[in-house]
Each structure stands twice: as C-alpha cells, then as structure tokens.
Amino acid sequence: MPSEATTVLLRGGRLATAAQGDADSLLIEAGRIVWIGVAKDAPRADRTIDLQGSRVVAGITDAHAHLFMRAQELLNLQLGPGAGNIAALLQRLHAACAVAAPDEWVMSADYSEQFLDERRHPTREELDSVSGGRPVLLRRTGGHLSVANSAALQRARFDETTPDPSGGTIERTNGRLNGVLTENAADIVAALIPPPSQARTIAAIRKVADECLSYGIVAVTEAAVGFNNGFKVEWDIWNALRGEGGLPLRMGFMLRIDPAEAREYGLAPSGIDDRWQVRTLKFFVDGIIGARTAAFFEPYADRDTSGLLMEPPSDLRAKVIDGHACGWQLAAHVIGDRGIAHWLDCLVAASRAWPRADTRHRIEHFAVRGPRALEQVRALGAVVVPQYGFLRRLGASFAEAVGAARSQRLYPGRSLCDAGIVVAGSSDHPIGSLSPYLGIATAIDRMAANGLVLNAGEALMVEEALAAYTEGGAFAMGHERHRGRIAVGQYADLAVLDRDILTLPPPEIEGARARLTVVGGETLFSDGTLI
Numbered sequence: 001m002p003s004e005a006t007t008v009l010l011r012g013g014r015l016a017t018a019a020q021g022d023a024d025s026l027l028i029e030a031g032r033i034v035w036i037g038v039a040k041d042a043p044r045a046d047r048t049i050d051l052q053g054s055r056v057v058a059g060i061t062d063a064h065a066h067l068f069m070r071a072q073e074l075l076n077l078q079l080g081p082g083a084g085n086i087a088a089l090l091q092r093l094h095a096a097c098a099v100a101a102p103d104e105w106v107m108s109a110d111y112s113e114q115f116l117d118e119r120r121h122p123t124r125e126e127l128d129s130v131s132g133g134r135p136v137l138l139r140r141t142g143g144h145l146s147v148a149n150s151a152a153l154q155r156a157r158f159d160e161t162t163p164d165p166s167g168g169t170i171e172r173t174n175g176r177l178n179g180v181l182t183e184n185a186a187d188i189v190a191a192l193i194p195p196p197s198q199a200r201t202i203a204a205i206r207k208v209a210d211e212c213l214s215y216g217i218v219a220v221t222e223a224a225v226g227f228n229n230g231f232k233v234e235w236d237i238w239n240a241l242r243g244e245g246g247l248p249l250r251m252g253f254m255l256r257i258d259p260a261e262a263r264e265y266g267l268a269p270s271g272i273d274d275r276w277q278v279r280t281l282k283f284f285v286d287g288i289i290g291a292r293t294a295a296f297f298e299p300y301a302d303r304d305t306s307g308l309l310m311e312p313p314s315d316l317r318a319k320v321i322d323g324h325a326c327g328w329q330l331a332a333h334v335i336g337d338r339g340i341a342h343w344l345d346c347l348v349a350a351s352r353a354w355p356r357a358d359t360r361h362r363i364e365h366f367a368v369r370g371p372r373a374l375e376q377v378r379a380l381g382a383v384v385v386p387q388y389g390f391l392r393r394l395g396a397s398f399a400e401a402v403g404a405a406r407s408q409r410l411y412p413g414r415s416l417c418d419a420g421i422v423v424a425g426s427s428d429h430p431i432g433s434l435s436p437y438l439g440i441a442t443a444i445d446r447m448a449a450n451g452l453v454l455n456a457g458e459a460l461m462v463e464e465a466l467a468a469y470t471e472g473g474a475f476a477m478g479h480e481r482h483r484g485r486i487a488v489g490q491y492a493d494l495a496v497l498d499r500d501i502l503t504l505p506p507p508e509i510e511g512a513r514a515r516l517t518v519v520g521g522e523t524l525f526s527d528g529t530l531i
C-alpha cells in the first residue's frame, strides 16, 4: 500500500470466523487492525480496497519449512517430480557434468527414486557412465539418503572395508558399495561439497520467499539451519541476507546445533521478535519412514529393521537438559514411536531438572505416536508440528511401511485437538508442497493420492485446520498476542484468498492461492485482480 495512505479500509470481504458476525470490512492503521465491522459503518480511510466478496483469513504461518534447502534446489540440477525415468535422469546428469569443471561436484538436492518410473536408485555404475570422473551426489528430498558415484565415494574414502559410521549406513550389493548412503554416511559426503556462493543463495532464498507470499504465507520458521551445508556456512548466509534488509516474511529460525556449539558461536536465545527470531535449537532424534530409518519399537512391516536413533540416548538427554536450562526453545525431528518416546522422555527429564514455565518445546512431524505420547505432550505444554499434506503424496507408502495397526496412529489431528494440544501447521517444503491449503485439505479428508483414507477418526474441521496454520503457528513462535487472528489490536497480517476455503470441499480447498497478501499492513503480494 502506498506509504502516504495512513489508514486503509479493506471492504466487502468474508472475514474468517463466526466471532466477527456480519463483519465484512476492516480498517488498518500503523500496521495493525484498528476496526472491524460492516462496510456501511466503516470509518473514513485514506484508501479503500474492495475485496469483491473474497475470503480473508489471518496470514498463514508455515511453522516448519526449509527455505534454504529449496533455494539450493533452485541452484542445483533439479530432478523433482518430473524426473521421468533412469535414462532421462542420466541424460540430464550427463548434460550437467558436461558443463562442469573436471573436478567440480555435480549435485541434485531434490532427487527421489519415487519420482522415477523404475522406482529404484540409479546404480553407481550408471552414474559413473555419464559423470566423466566428476563426483556426483544425488540427495533424496528430505536429505536423509543420498546416492553417490564412485568419484564421490573415493573423495569420502569410503570403500568395501569402511564400517558404517554411527547413525548412518553405507549400503552394499553383494558386498560391493552400491552408492546408496543414509543419514550420517550421506552427511559425511555432503560435507565435502564446497558451499554455494552467498549472493546466488540469497537471491534464490528471496525467490522462495516470494513464492511463500503468493500463498498468503506471512511467517516461516526455517526448520534446520545447518542441515545442508553446515551451520557456519548457512548462518553466515542468513546474516548476510539480514544485513541486506532481511525478508518480507516474519522469520523464526531453528538452529541445528547443540547447546555447547551455540555457546561457541556466542549465541543465546533471543527474546520474542516478530521479524527475526532466533530462540530455538533443532535436534534430529531419528530418520524417516521412506528410508526405513525412523525409529520404532517394532520392526517395519516390510523390512527387517526397526530404524535407528541418531545418537546414543544419554547424549541427547544431556544436550536437552543443557539447552532447556539455558532457556532455548527445543525442537526435534521425530517420526517413529520409539523416536517420539525418547524425545518426550528427554523433555520430561529436562523439565524435572529445571522447572521452567511456558517452554513451548516443539515436536516436529510426530508421525506415528506411541500410546503414552499424547498425555506426555499435554503435560509438557509442547507444540506439535505435523505435515498433514504428506498424507496425500506419501500416505499409502507410509501405511505399507508401518503396517495396518500403526497406521491408525499416523499423523494425529482430532486426538491432539481434543487433548487441548496446540498444533502448528507446516509444509516441510521442499520435502512437501509449499501449499498450506493442501495441508488444510488433507487434515480434513486424510486421503492418500490412491484414495486410501488414513484414520478418518483423526480428521479435523476446516476451522481447526486453518487455526493450526494461523493461531497455532503464531503460538509456536510466541507471537499470539500480536498476530495469528483477525482481531482489533493484532497486526494486519492477512491473506485474501481466491476462493472460500471455509465452505468448499477439500479437493477445491487444495488449489487455493492468495489474491492479496498483507504483512503488517503492507501489501507484499497481489495477483493483480483486486489492486
């Protein structure tokens, strides 16, 4: 909105909740909502925007996304869902290698065998055949598994005699390395790749932020600073970006370092900051279902493994107690029932050792809970950060991997709300689609792409699902007094949508986009249909 307009009236829309009654208009002054009511009673304003009956919701918070990882995808060989088959992949890899320097790494950050017709990884020999001796690393979306060629394995000094590193595997076929690396083994190879240039990465992150705004997303919690290129490299880039004016989004950061490393970097938890908030440490307790590394009490239904914990249980417990005592908000990636139980036990131990009020520790994913989990989460006052959108693309493969009984506990919704637990909606982009409306639709219909409905009893109402992406996300960041709702006194963080998601069936909700996105009273995205 032009800066000379000190008051702006948004008129003739559908405001989000029943609490607003017939209200169809709101007035913005100095970045906040100062009046809500019906158009005929509206105060005079410097500027008026006619919403043409559009649905208005509070600006969306994506509580867990990886903007840095998505930026890297944009900068590397992109092998996303359109990858085709192995031959097509090799052809594109060949082309990328042909223009790379003789010893340059060639990388993809959005590879998955699930995107290939053959549903298998390329072999080490296939990769060697097109790479001209250059090291190649195809990182599976999510970053928990990679496929390396011979040159990359050699640089990491991995050979047939190398034992698996702790928290990772170097996979073999008939005793010979086949190039597939999981978790820490993949990280060892990834750490050898030189970091991307700051300027190119910052430009790519800005592109991703613009994409967020086009969905009505006004705030993002970056889910693991340090996950791709190590903490120092990534944090330097984020700070350089901040020095250049930051992002149009309200940003929170989860740092993938332990409390002792945070002290070495001179970092302590910041206070509540509604533009740039650094008060959360992120741990990885277990792996993922796709690579069968998520930790369960019982083996997978289709594989003779029950996954793995990333580090010895007592090590994590000590770090959690340390971080909690230092005042950090703590977050952990946990997927399997054993991973979840271990994380909750660590948080309980920390709260006993150092009682602290209102910690809002976080539980990322919470994919397959165990029987005691809900009661523990509630007692801890922890926030659950699921990605319901995963049910659509991956629900069927999750159900196959964990079996029928555990599928009943996949991505709870209703049971969380009924227990009074705060849910913060998120995309986990680029692992999941960035669209919050896909997440909302799936939280309601819980339907996998093949039509399988996963535990209909956990379905949320549309208002509850939307609240997870607005109020829940703001609460997880400690912002609830300033944003997350359409109410007088709250920031004018708003998404004006191209359809009424509160009245449409899930398949139509899923395609929603923003017509206007307003952050702190400023219009930062417009699709051109309203202004």
Ligand SMILES: [Zn+2]
Binding pocket: 064, 065, 066, 223, 428
């Ligand atoms: Zn994530």
